[in-house]
Amino acid sequence: MKKFKAHTSTCPIVHIMTYIGGKWKPIILGRLLNGAVRFGKLAVQIPDISRKILTEQLKELEEDGLIIRHSYNEKPPRVEYELSEIGQTVIPVLMAMTELGSKMHEAITEYKRSVIRGH
Amino acid sequence: MKKFKAHTSTCPIVHIMTYIGGKWKPIILGRLLNGAVRFGKLAVQIPDISRKILTEQLKELEEDGLIIRHSYNEKPPRVEYELSEIGQTVIPVLMAMTELGSKMHEAITEYKRSVIRGH
């Protein structure tokens, strides 16, 4: 998410978008709702994200303190990610998004169809 | 918002992000919570958005049916934007974001300070 200039940062929505904006972050966070998940599993559950991007996004989320990275010193390595206390506070937003998601998609799809039909 | 590939689109969160993702859309929608607002006023209320981007984003929101554009044929022209019925359904998400926004920003700021202090 591109940085905002100082002024806009009085808006609370701006703040959230700074932390969970971007294409993949809400999706990743959504996968962590039910507890820790390891890197490889995330990659499988979100097939269209490249490993590089996944790594990057996880790193950012970790730096912002939204998730915690547990690295077990095993061979082959095992790394798990889970929501931190701060990260848990995003759950209501994610829930609201999830609830609305499919409904809205249908509504908009239908709306667009009606526009094409011409009103 | 960059397009998602077909596969990920089973995720409801992806859907919302397709429509209200992006740097400015949630902010614009947030400004329309209390009824129609004209273009110039939006530009003033969101000073860091350029008029071009504002225009673009509004157009996208309109195409997706989230907002309605009322153009009054006056001189000088007057154009107002307001949430459509579909757009209204996003309100819970925006509310959740707003509620969380400042809280989370403080928490994260504090967290980062503590990291710098070294744990």
Next chain:
DNA sequence: ATTGGCAGTAACGTTTATGTAACTAAAAGC
């Protein structure tokens, strides 16, 4: 005749975000 306000548009440039492909280490299993 000039200025100002409104809601844009056009041309152009920059910055982020995202993607691909190839590569790494180290132990365990065959």
Next chain:
DNA sequence: GCTTTTAGTTACATAAACGTTACTGCCAAT
């Protein structure tokens, strides 16, 4: 000794998103 597995990294490239500046048409007021 070769392959597999995991969680990455590196180098490189593209695509979206965002931004700046300058410009438009029209009427009303100065």
